Amino acid sequence: MIESPPAWPNDIYASLKALGVRQLPYVPDAGHTRLIEMCLNDNEMRAVPLTTEEEGVAMLAGSWLGGQRGALLMQSSGIGNCVNMFSTIRVGRYPLLTLITMRGQWGEANPWQLPMGRNAAAILKLSGFQVLDLDAADMAAETVAAGGRTAFEANQMVAVLISQRLIGSKAFTPAEDG
């Protein structure tokens, strides 16, 4: 069965463009694949692959020091890698916009993803974030726009959690069954 790709990654991309986001550090996630591709192909954006998510937190402090807006793309498992670096953002009253694709949530079949997925929102809130849930495709553009406005104009830490229900849960099909 061939399905046409969902439009919400395009909507997020358009919202990031409208916000004037220029630096896009990321650790890949299947749910961010198309958004990352669009950003990599955009000459006005700098999409930067990271070796670990906390690099992106530090990088966005630097981008703001230099006058550019940015956003960090990661999956929920990366939140734990960032916790100490979030302190830099909080104590410096920096804006930080992060778009997080959720694992360990709706229909998760990999038990190793569950602990960080279940704790994602709580850890973010403890770290000082406003957490916005995105679980309906037609809300993608305005959720990212609203989060970006609060982040960049009110100097806040804002995380948009993109529901696994929206992305679709990953199937693990052993070869002998496939």
Add this chain to the structure above:
Amino acid sequence: MWDPSRADRYPLRRREIVEHLIKDMDDLLIVAGLGAPAWDTTAAGDRDLIYPLWGAMGGTAMIGLGLALAQPNRRVLVITGDGDMLMGLGSLATIALQGPANLSIVVLDNERYGETGMQATHTAGPADLAAVAHACGFEQAATLYDEEEFDRATPTILEGEGPLFFAIKVRAEEPPLVLPPRDGAHLKDRFRMALLGPGQGVNPAV
């Protein structure tokens, strides 16, 4: 293989190195890693375009990358320590891939964790930071051991085409504390206002 005492005998002194690099170089955009590198830059003369860290261990070079990409026409100088660099080794791969021509990373390598009691780091053993940087893709990455090597490298650090990486072996010593302001928001806002204009403080107009 692990020789925690050899750095006691290194000839280069951290305060002199930093003063030599940044004194009167007012156009430099400087990110100083937590602990002694931040105290060293402050001792050379605290100023708005120095962003000294009191935390963010492992993140100093990445702050430098974000700044260098945002300000491609300005020289960005990261001055940090071996402990901070060891915690962010992966960032060397990330930075080399982006290849910022205006970024220089200087590690003041005293082979110690200076803020926690001068315990030996991995660079007192076989770890070679410049070799890691080179292997990650820094075409210019070197370790400097004496004054002659440092003097020869200084113009490259300040003006050479980046990304550049220099580990400078400095004596394990604890010069008197010279502390920068502690408030992170103040340090950020003064940097942005000095670089981008007086309206770019807490509530930027952009």
